Amino acid sequence: MKFVPSWLNRLASPQHFFIDIKPWIMWLYVLGTIGLLVGSVWGLAFVPPERYQGDSFRILYVHAPIAHLAQLIYISIAIAGVVHLVWKLKMADVYMSAAAPVGCWLTALALVSGMIWGMPTWGTAWVWDARIVSTLILFFLYFGLIVLRRVIPNPARAATALSILAIVGAINVPIIKFSVEWFNTLHQPASIELFGDVSIDRVFLVPLFINIASISVLSAGIILAYMRYLVVERNASMTWIQEWSRGKNQ
Amino acid sequence: MMELLTMDGHGIYVWSAYILTTFVLLALGSYPFIRLSRLKQRYDEDNELN
Amino acid sequence: MRFWAFYRRELLIEFRSGVESFIPVVFFLLVVGTFAFTLHSVFTGDSRVLVSVIWITTLFTSVLSLDKLFKRDHADGTLAVAVLHRDAITTTVVTKLIAHWSVTGIPITILGPTVGLLSGLQIDHALMLGFTLLIGTPTITMLGALVTALLVGLGRGGELLTVLILPLYIPTLLFGISVCHLHIESASYTSELLWCFALLTGSTTAIPLALGPVLKMSQDS
Numbered sequence: 001m002k003f004v005p006s007w008l009n010r011l012a013s014p015q016h017f018f019i020d021i022k023p024w025i026m027w028l029y030v031l032g033t034i035g036l037l038v039g040s041v042w043g044l045a046f047v048p049p050e051r052y053q054g055d056s057f058r059i060l061y062v063h064a065p066i067a068h069l070a071q072l073i074y075i076s077i078a079i080a081g082v083v084h085l086v087w088k089l090k091m092a093d094v095y096m097s098a099a100a101p102v103g104c105w106l107t108a109l110a111l112v113s114g115m116i117w118g119m120p121t122w123g124t125a126w127v128w129d130a131r132i133v134s135t136l137i138l139f140f141l142y143f144g145l146i147v148l149r150r151v152i153p154n155p156a157r158a159a160t161a162l163s164i165l166a167i168v169g170a171i172n173v174p175i176i177k178f179s180v181e182w183f184n185t186l187h188q189p190a191s192i193e194l195f196g197d198v199s200i201d202r203v204f205l206v207p208l209f210i211n212i213a214s215i216s217v218l219s220a221g222i223i224l225a226y227m228r229y230l231v232v233e234r235n236a237s238m239t240w241i242q243e244w245s246r247g248k249n250q
Numbered sequence: 251m252m253e254l255l256t257m258d259g260h261g262i263y264v265w266s267a268y269i270l271t272t273f274v275l276l277a278l279g280s281y282p283f284i285r286l287s288r289l290k291q292r293y294d295e296d297n298e299l300n
Numbered sequence: 301m302r303f304w305a306f307y308r309r310e311l312l313i314e315f316r317s318g319v320e321s322f323i324p325v326v327f328f329l330l331v332v333g334t335f336a337f338t339l340h341s342v343f344t345g346d347s348r349v350l351v352s353v354i355w356i357t358t359l360f361t362s363v364l365s366l367d368k369l370f371k372r373d374h375a376d377g378t379l380a381v382a383v384l385h386r387d388a389i390t391t392t393v394v395t396k397l398i399a400h401w402s403v404t405g406i407p408i409t410i411l412g413p414t415v416g417l418l419s420g421l422q423i424d425h426a427l428m429l430g431f432t433l434l435i436g437t438p439t440i441t442m443l444g445a446l447v448t449a450l451l452v453g454l455g456r457g458g459e460l461l462t463v464l465i466l467p468l469y470i471p472t473l474l475f476g477i478s479v480c481h482l483h484i485e486s487a488s489y490t491s492e493l494l495w496c497f498a499l500l501t502g503s504t505t506a507i508p509l510a511l512g513p514v515l516k517m518s519q520d521s
Contacts (some may be wrong), residue, residue: 027277036275040268045254055257058264062271089305097420102278109274116267120260140467148464160517161450164510169448172468175499179474182492218275225282232289245293 012091012181014231015240026227027038032218039210057118060204065212067110069219070171073103074138076171077145081163091227093159096166097149098226102219104142111135130181137176141169143187155234303395310337313372324365325407329415331357336419347421351429351480356410358433359440359469363462364445365404369396370452370515379452380519389512396446397508405437428483432476432493435500439472442503449511452518472499 010016048238050057077099084092114132126132148165152158174209235241255261314321335353336343345352371378373396380390411431447465452511474497482489 006412040375044264044268054260056260056263058257059267062267066271104280105274109271113267113271116263116270120263137467144464144467147460148450151451151460157517157520160514164450164514165447168443168468172471173324175471179471179478179495183478218279222279222282225279225286227488228284229286229289232286236293240291242297245290246297246467 028221035214039207043207056120063113065215070107076165081166084163100145107139134177169203306395328361383516409433436476439503442507449514
């Protein structure tokens with residue numbers, strides 16, 4: 001394992017993870033929150049209204065980063081699944097268990113904020129548009145992961161089952177996106193485009209990128225915090241956890 | 251200032267989306283810490299019993 | 301030789317259970333019949349609806365029959381013995397799946413277009429429906445078997461299985477329906493059909509290899 005940096009190797013052990021990761025969580029939370037505030041205030045107050053949608057396009061700055069991240073987290077869960085199956089790393093399993101609920105909530109949030117955006121722009125909250133349908137299916141995939149984790153009592157088996165379902169799901173995600181898109185173009189040729197053929201001006205893009213970066217940072221913090229909680233819960237019998245709870249170390 | 255709130259009649263949609271997002275992110279962000287402190291409390295009680 | 305012995309055994313067990321083995325077929329007819337009766341006026345205007353209904357009912361029938369795929373073998377210990385043979389487990393499982401497909405997939409492949417014909421589908425459209433079902437049902441069986449294997453011995457099935465499997469079935473369903481719809485509209489359907497074949501080859505080659513370890517894990521715990 002020479003090619004693995006020593007700090008990464010250290011994080012693979014629950015005890016070291018628990019101690020080392022604590023300051024990082026705080027920094028990720030602070031950085032993400034500040035970035036989100038900057039990006040959102042910029043997007044809400046300083047960007048001119050969009051030509052076709054007026055002011056309602058400002059929902060883009062929360063909707064798009066969250067929808068983007070929801071997909072990213074699912075792929076990352078599948079990668080953790082591969083890591084778990086190949087190297088049997090305990091932390092990969094902890095990551096999957098922590099990231100699935102976060103991803104599920106973000107997907108739900110992306111769907112609801114999209115519905116709110118749909119009301120003024122499309123005149124209806126729900127359209128059976130390709131992107132919406134694939135996000136909805138992504139939500140069901142996340143839900144399946146969470147439920148599967150809950151119904152298997154043996155932790156080792158649950159982790160392996162979760163890895164396999166996540167990998168199969170992740171292989172399916174692009175195919176689902178593709179098939180839904182293809183199927184939809186068959187039936188409604190007039191698909192709704194976000195900005196038409198107008199290229200997006202840089203003025204609109206800067207706050208979007210700030211928000212995408214910040215929400216990624218914040219979610220990383222949230223997932224790490226959740227992982228830290230799971231580490232404590234799953235290693236309750238270990239002496240270092242008992243020492244922690246007696247306050248001997250942080 | 252008023253313009254920022256109403257946004258040409260789109261304000262209600264824009265602001266409800268932002269408020270909802272803030273609410274969910276706050277809940278998601280604080281949840282692990284609430285669970286962790288409850289867990290610590292429980293361990294502490296167990297330790298006192300022993 | 302071993303393959304045929306296994307295959308015969310699986311089919312024998314299936315048919316010895318008598319009237320029970322007809323449940324999936326009756327379920328299929330019942331659901332399609334209910335739709336056909338209640339949506340009759342829509343069907344006569346647009347046969348695409350009928351095709352979609354038959355395809356969707358196929359998925360539900362598949363989930364229903366998957367429930368019992370490994371149940372009996374797990375209960376009587378056959379599975380525990382089978383996973384001990386590292387090399388034989390893949391052959392055993394593949395045989396089992398082929399047998400399962402013979403008693404669920406093939407009847408539906410025949411029944412689907414027949415019901416379609418009786419409800420007013422044109423003969424070439426019905427043949428195309430049968431063809432897409434023929435190459436779609438093995439994919440459905442494979443994906444379903446993988447998820448069922450994850451849940452062996454948990455005493456959970458039914459709606460949990462449905463929630464886990466249905467999202468994974470979406471591509472197979474959409475491409476299968478697309479081919480039929482495009483054929484009905486006399487449009488070109490080559491690329492969609494190629495996608496159906498891609499899903500078929502992908503699932504039938506990769507999933508049997510994964511099934512052995514997954515089943516072994518279910519017996520370990």
